[in-house]
Amino acid sequence: MKLFLDTGNLDHIRTINDWGVLSGVTTNPSLIFKEKPKDWIAHAKEICSIVDGPVSLETTTTTTKELIEEGHELAAVAPNAVVKIAMVPYGLGAVKALSKEGIKVNVTLVFSPAQAILAAEAGAYIVSPFLGRVDDIASDGLNVLADIVSIYDTHEYETQVLAASLRHPMHVVDSAKIGADIASLPYEVFEMLVKHPLTDAGLEKFLSDWESLQGQSKK
Numbered sequence: 001m002k003l004f005l006d007t008g009n010l011d012h013i014r015t016i017n018d019w020g021v022l023s024g025v026t027t028n029p030s031l032i033f034k035e036k037p038k039d040w041i042a043h044a045k046e047i048c049s050i051v052d053g054p055v056s057l058e059t060t061t062t063t064t065k066e067l068i069e070e071g072h073e074l075a076a077v078a079p080n081a082v083v084k085i086a087m088v089p090y091g092l093g094a095v096k097a098l099s100k101e102g103i104k105v106n107v108t109l110v111f112s113p114a115q116a117i118l119a120a121e122a123g124a125y126i127v128s129p130f131l132g133r134v135d136d137i138a139s140d141g142l143n144v145l146a147d148i149v150s151i152y153d154t155h156e157y158e159t160q161v162l163a164a165s166l167r168h169p170m171h172v173v174d175s176a177k178i179g180a181d182i183a184s185l186p187y188e189v190f191e192m193l194v195k196h197p198l199t200d201a202g203l204e205k206f207l208s209d210w211e212s213l214q215g216q217s218k219k
């Protein structure tokens with residue numbers, strides 16, 4: 001399962017990229033709003049230049065025609081740009097048109113297997129079911145993900161399943177067990193993922209024993 005970072009923050013992208021585990025980035029208007037870039041397209045270009053993998057840039061227009069135009073603009077940002085379009089009726093026509101042209105589209109704000117079938121049929125490159133937001137309304141985001149993965153396997157859809165809206169490490173582990181192609185996680189979840197108290201305690205002991213050995217060999 002590929003790991004993507006869900007952010008618009010350049011420092012966070014550089015940090016996780018330096019870990020050597022970053023395969024892509026997803027952004028959305030709310031994440032970009034937090035960064036307050038003066039020039040959104042320049043900011044998007046910068047993200048695309050850091051990451052060696054797909055970078056999803058979200059559309060904000062509200063008709064099929066506008067989405068197709070905006071999709072062209074976003075796809076032109078960089079060769080690794082992926083156009084993100086919300087799962088709405090007027091969005092599907094744009095997904096189909098852009099996909100037919102060879103532009104990669106990530107269909108976002110997906111909350112049900114029914115919506116995921118529509119995304120695949122429209123030719124999406126990626127479908128993004130939101131796990132955390134389903135959990136927030138006392139439903140089961142992992143069940144939605146499992147149904148989508150199973151349907152896509154049965155029908156051999158090529159659309160990649162990206163587990164989005166991940167809130168904690170077990171969302172990532174369970175997404176991997178279910179068979180998601182990609183998990184896109186916030187920076188804080190990457191930090192939680194790497195942490196284990198036994199690693200910290202074990203390393204502290206190894207380093208202190210090593211330091212003691214250096215002290216002894218000097219005597």
Ligand code: G3P
Nearest residue numbers: 006027028132133164165
């Ligand atoms: O980028 C889409 C998604 O990952 C948003 O997550 O935490 O705002 O539900 P969240």
